[in-house]
Amino acid sequence: MSKSIEQGIIEIIADIAGVEPGDIKTETNFAKDLEIDSIKAIEITVAIEKKFKVSVRDEDVPNILNLRQAVELVTTLVEKKG
Amino acid sequence: MNGSDGDRQYDVVIIGAGIGGLVCGCLLAKAGMKVLIMEQHHSAGGYCSSFKRGSIVFDSAAHCFGGYRREGFTRRVFDELQLEKKIAISRFDPSDIVRTPGYTISYRGELKDTLREFESAFPGEGKNIADFFHFLLSPEPHAFARIRSWTFKRLLDEFFRNEHLKAVLAIPLLGNGGLPPSRMSAFIGSKMFSEFLLDGGYYPNDRMQALPDALIERFREFGGEVHFSSPIASITIKNGAATGVVAGNGQAIASRCVVSNCDARQTFLCLLPPAAVPAVFREHLETMIPSSSNFIAYLGIDPQRVSIPRAGTSLWFLSHYDLDLAYKRARENDIDGFGGHLVRVSPDRMSVLAIIPAAFRDIRYWQEHKSRFLDRFIERIEHDTLPGLRNGIIYKDAASPQTLFRYTRNYQGASYGWAGMPSQLADPDMSKPSFLGGLYLTGHWTTLGVGVSGVVYSGWETARRLLKREKYIS
Numbered sequence: 001m002s003k004s005i006e007q008g009i010i011e012i013i014a015d016i017a018g019v020e021p022g023d024i025k026t027e028t029n030f031a032k033d034l035e036i037d038s039i040k041a042i043e044i045t046v047a048i049e050k051k052f053k054v055s056v057r058d059e060d061v062p063n064i065l066n067l068r069q070a071v072e073l074v075t076t077l078v079e080k081k082g
Numbered sequence: 083m084n085g086s087d088g089d090r091q092y093d094v095v096i097i098g099a100g101i102g103g104l105v106c107g108c109l110l111a112k113a114g115m116k117v118l119i120m121e122q123h124h125s126a127g128g129y130c131s132s133f134k135r136g137s138i139v140f141d142s143a144a145h146c147f148g149g150y151r152r153e154g155f156t157r158r159v160f161d162e163l164q165l166e167k168k169i170a171i172s173r174f175d176p177s178d179i180v181r182t183p184g185y186t187i188s189y190r191g192e193l194k195d196t197l198r199e200f201e202s203a204f205p206g207e208g209k210n211i212a213d214f215f216h217f218l219l220s221p222e223p224h225a226f227a228r229i230r231s232w233t234f235k236r237l238l239d240e241f242f243r244n245e246h247l248k249a250v251l252a253i254p255l256l257g258n259g260g261l262p263p264s265r266m267s268a269f270i271g272s273k274m275f276s277e278f279l280l281d282g283g284y285y286p287n288d289r290m291q292a293l294p295d296a297l298i299e300r301f302r303e304f305g306g307e308v309h310f311s312s313p314i315a316s317i318t319i320k321n322g323a324a325t326g327v328v329a330g331n332g333q334a335i336a337s338r339c340v341v342s343n344c345d346a347r348q349t350f351l352c353l354l355p356p357a358a359v360p361a362v363f364r365e366h367l368e369t370m371i372p373s374s375s376n377f378i379a380y381l382g383i384d385p386q387r388v389s390i391p392r393a394g395t396s397l398w399f400l401s402h403y404d405l406d407l408a409y410k411r412a413r414e415n416d417i418d419g420f421g422g423h424l425v426r427v428s429p430d431r432m433s434v435l436a437i438i439p440a441a442f443r444d445i446r447y448w449q450e451h452k453s454r455f456l457d458r459f460i461e462r463i464e465h466d467t468l469p470g471l472r473n474g475i476i477y478k479d480a481a482s483p484q485t486l487f488r489y490t491r492n493y494q495g496a497s498y499g500w501a502g503m504p505s506q507l508a509d510p511d512m513s514k515p516s517f518l519g520g521l522y523l524t525g526h527w528t529t530l531g532v533g534v535s536g537v538v539y540s541g542w543e544t545a546r547r548l549l550k551r552e553k554y555i556s
């Protein structure tokens with residue numbers, strides 16, 4: 001499950017940040033390494049919500065600093081959804 | 083370029099020469115791409131343009147821009163394009179003056195001076211205002227990501243208690259974004275506030291047209307090609323990807339990518355073949371709400387006969403503090419109920435640009451109402467902002483939402499793309515649809531930013547993304 005979540009998130013970030021999927025590692029920092037600014041962070045969040053049909057709380061958005069954190073959050077949300 | 087017209091080949095075709103399309107085109111051409119811009123109008127700029135009547139120059143809609151402070155984003159992009167070689171950019175101080183029956187606040191060149199204005203008008207809220215400005219100008223991106231679903235009202239409520247202060251702060255946003263704080267996204271409102279108000283009032287040469295014209299010059303110097311009076315009939319799709327365009331005259335133009343700087347509905351519903359747009363996305367488009375339009379008065383004046391307070395400064399007036407009511411009245415095209423306006427006397431003191439939010443109606447409606455609407459609008463401006471105006475008018479004309487639609491093809495004459503509500507913020511399909519390869523959108527319909535500084539960002543972002551993406555694909 002979380003492998004396909006990871007793949008889905010990588011695709012979204014690669015597309016919006018304009019990088020190759022292979023460039024996104026578990027600890028790649030979105031802001032520093034991928035130049036993701038606040039509006040891009042919001043765009044990625046909206047794309048994740050659409051793709052996984054989940055709702056990310058506002059207060060969680062600033063805590064998604066790298067791929068690992070994004071996968072953890074989305075996995076929890078998907079599991080909660082049942 | 084060689085061969086017949088049908089063999090034309092570009093890396094990128096950009097539909098529309100608005101500021102977003104021009105910035106994107108310049109950056110792509112500068113990076114070595116072969117770029118063609120196709121513009122339906124006979125000149126560049128979209129809402130950021132000017133026209134001449136006799137010897138008087140009028141800005142069409144945009145009348146200044148922001149984000150040009152030393153570390154500002156607009157400055158960064160213009161520096162990258164070495165635009166200072168082409169235009170001299172000056173700043174008006176104050177950039178904006180907001181007036182209500184009880185308060186007059188000037189937005190000054192120095193932030194501390196603006197702060198002092200607010201502190202003296204609202205003594206109990208001094209620290210809150212300083213905190214608010216600090217938040218807006220804070221470079222910490224996550225602070226903004228956190229407020230993505232907030233309204234601007236909620237943000238104001240977090241910082242302030244005084245309802246008059248909240249209204250005074252939000253009046254220019256109602257004018258610049260077409261929404262009251264209760265409906266406007268906190269993110270969009272914050273960006274408008276920091277880029278338009280705290281760092282606004284910049285002006286290129288003697289008219290706004292100088293900005294798109296300078297970008298066109300740079301674009302050509304970078305090797306770009308631009309065709310005016312050249313509408314697009316359709317975007318060509320092959321194997322799920324955009325592979326060029328067909329011009330209005332039937333000419334097929336092939337390209338690796340297409341960037342649309344035109345209206346989003348037009349892009350998805352008119353230019354793309356129906357089969358290329360999923361039904362669910364079409365339904366989504368139908369539910370999206372465009373931003374409000376404006377009624378714009380263009381008045382040529384005899385400066386000897388009109389009391390001109392400050393040329394070059396945007397003068398905002400609202401006769402009350404109920405912005406929800408003002409919004410409601412604007413949607414009914416009720417000038418008196420709205421109770422306000424934006425007035426700007428041109429730097430050469432020869433003309434007045436006056437703007438009020440207005441609702442889109444059909445041609446018949448405006449044929450019937452335009453002249454009376456304009457006259458009533460002028461009366462209100464004379465009463466509230468420019469005493470003696472009517473005696474000094476030597477030329478008058480106006481653009482209704484219908485006129486704005488006709489010139490720019492923005493849906494319903496929308497002034498700022500999609501309405502900047504939290505639910506319409508940062509929709510990824512509006513900047514690069516996930517269901518189509520090779521197609522990018524840029525400009526104020528991308529839901530990423532509005533105004534000149536917003537579309538400069540959008541144009542830069544589209545170019546950055548396209549260059550990175552296409553590098554991997556090719």
